[in-house]
Amino acid sequence: MLRYSLVLGAGLCLAAPVGAGSWADAMFTELSKDFGSVPHGPTVAHLFRMTNNTGNPVHISGVRVSCGCVTASAGDTSLAPGQSTAIQAYMDTSRFYGSKGVTIYVSFDQPRWEEVRLWVQANSRNDLMLSSQTFTLGQAKRGSMPSASLNVTFTGNGQWQITEVERESNYILLAVKELRRDSAEVTYQVTAAIRADAPVGKWYSDVWLKTNNPTLPKLRVPLTVEIEPALSISPALVDLGPTHPGNEEERKVIVRGIKPFRITKVEGTDDQLVVRDNTTESKAVHVLTVTLKPKKPGDLERTLKVLTDLTEEKEVEFQAKAQIVAGSAPR
Numbered sequence: 262m263l264r265y266s267l268v269l270g271a272g273l274c275l276a277a278p279v280g281a282g283s284w285a286d287a288m289f290t291e292l293s294k295d296f297g298s299v300p301h302g303p304t305v306a307h308l309f310r311m312t313n314n315t316g317n318p319v320h321i322s323g324v325r326v327s328c329g330c331v332t333a334s335a336g337d338t339s340l341a342p343g344q345s346t347a348i349q350a351y352m353d354t355s356r357f358y359g360s361k362g363v364t365i366y367v368s369f370d371q372p373r374w375e376e377v378r379l380w381v382q383a384n385s386r387n388d389l390m391l392s393s394q395t396f397t398l399g400q401a402k403r404g405s406m407p408s409a410s411l412n413v414t415f416t417g418n419g420q421w422q423i424t425e426v427e428r429e430s431n432y433i434l435l436a437v438k439e440l441r442r443d444s445a446e447v448t449y450q451v452t453a454a455i456r457a458d459a460p461v462g463k464w465y466s467d468v469w470l471k472t473n474n475p476t477l478p479k480l481r482v483p484l485t486v487e488i489e490p491a492l493s494i495s496p497a498l499v500d501l502g503p504t505h506p507g508n509e510e511e512r513k514v515i516v517r518g519i520k521p522f523r524i525t526k527v528e529g530t531d532d533q534l535v536v537r538d539n540t541t542e543s544k545a546v547h548v549l550t551v552t553l554k555p556k557k558p559g560d561l562e563r564t565l566k567v568l569t570d571l572t573e574e575k576e577v578e579f580q581a582k583a584q585i586v587a588g589s590a591p592r
Contacts (some may be wrong), residue, residue: 289310291309293381297481298481301387312345313340318371319372320369321339330352331353334512335398336348360384365380393409393411397486402489412448412451413451419446423470425471427468432460435454437449446454466485469481491518491573497511501582503583503585504553505588511552519545524549527565532554532556533553535554558587561581561582564578566578
């Protein structure tokens with residue numbers, strides 16, 4: 262099921278922890294990874310994420326593997342309570358043919374000795390080629406419908422077919438096009454796109470290609486994308502101090518949208534804090550000038566809301582703060 266950074270929308274969920282056999286197992290969100298059928302040659306990678314939920318300092322004393330076709334290492338070896346890291350696993354499919362399973366041993370010596378066994382598997386095939394190992398759609402604004410394509414080539418038998426495509430969320434749109442076929446080879450182009458109404462967040466999902474080959478009934482292709490809000494602001498926090506009464510401080514704020522828009526109002530201003538737009542035109546990028554004219558000492562903390570004429574996601578907030586120090590402004 263599709264996993265992303267926020268719990269939003271039907272049909273999407275975060276990866277759930279597996280049943281744990283020890284306190285060390287319980288720190289991991291998963292203990293195994295099956296890469297499925299992959300072309301012979303590339304190195305496939307996976308992060309086994311873990312969080313120190315023991316309430317005590319944890320130390321990873323070592324990481325070793327049962328086969329040289331896999332390398333693994335820890336991002337951080339010393340974890341304070343609540344801290345997270347990952348075991349990075351790399352499987353070199355050029356080192357074997359057919360199905361291969363490898364165990365990764367992660368040893369701990371704090372808070373007491375324990376060993377976790379992680380497992381990776383892949384089926385390395387020489388009759389399969391992919392122009393890219395993943396659908397990597399990068400960063401995209403909500404509403405922009407990002408897409409990516411890759412070519413899948415089956416060799417050795419011109420009768421191979423992609424019979425069906427499956428996705429883990431209705432927010433993913435798929436299209437398959439046959440590019441070439443002869444007696445010994447067939448190539449398809451597969452395109453994955455994200456619907457314009459997809460929720461904001463980091464997505465980690467899978468696309469499955471069903472074939473008519475009984476030795477490769479399903480081919481997994483990972484998909485990653487980060488959907489950003491249709492309207493964003495930078496910086497989200499504007500620091501205007503320290504300063505003195507009588508001074509004037511200015512900072513710039515940039516508001517970006519997926520399409521041209523007008524800023525209709527900025528809420529939260531007063532006679533001390535003023536925000537003005539650099540234009541009255543409809544543009545995809547607006548530069549706002551935030552001006553502070555402090556009148557009395559004290560801490561200023563303000564939430565300002567920028568309203569636009571967009572029909573969806575039409576407002577965005579930012580914070581302004583300043584420390585106004587007593588005394589006259591320095592000359």
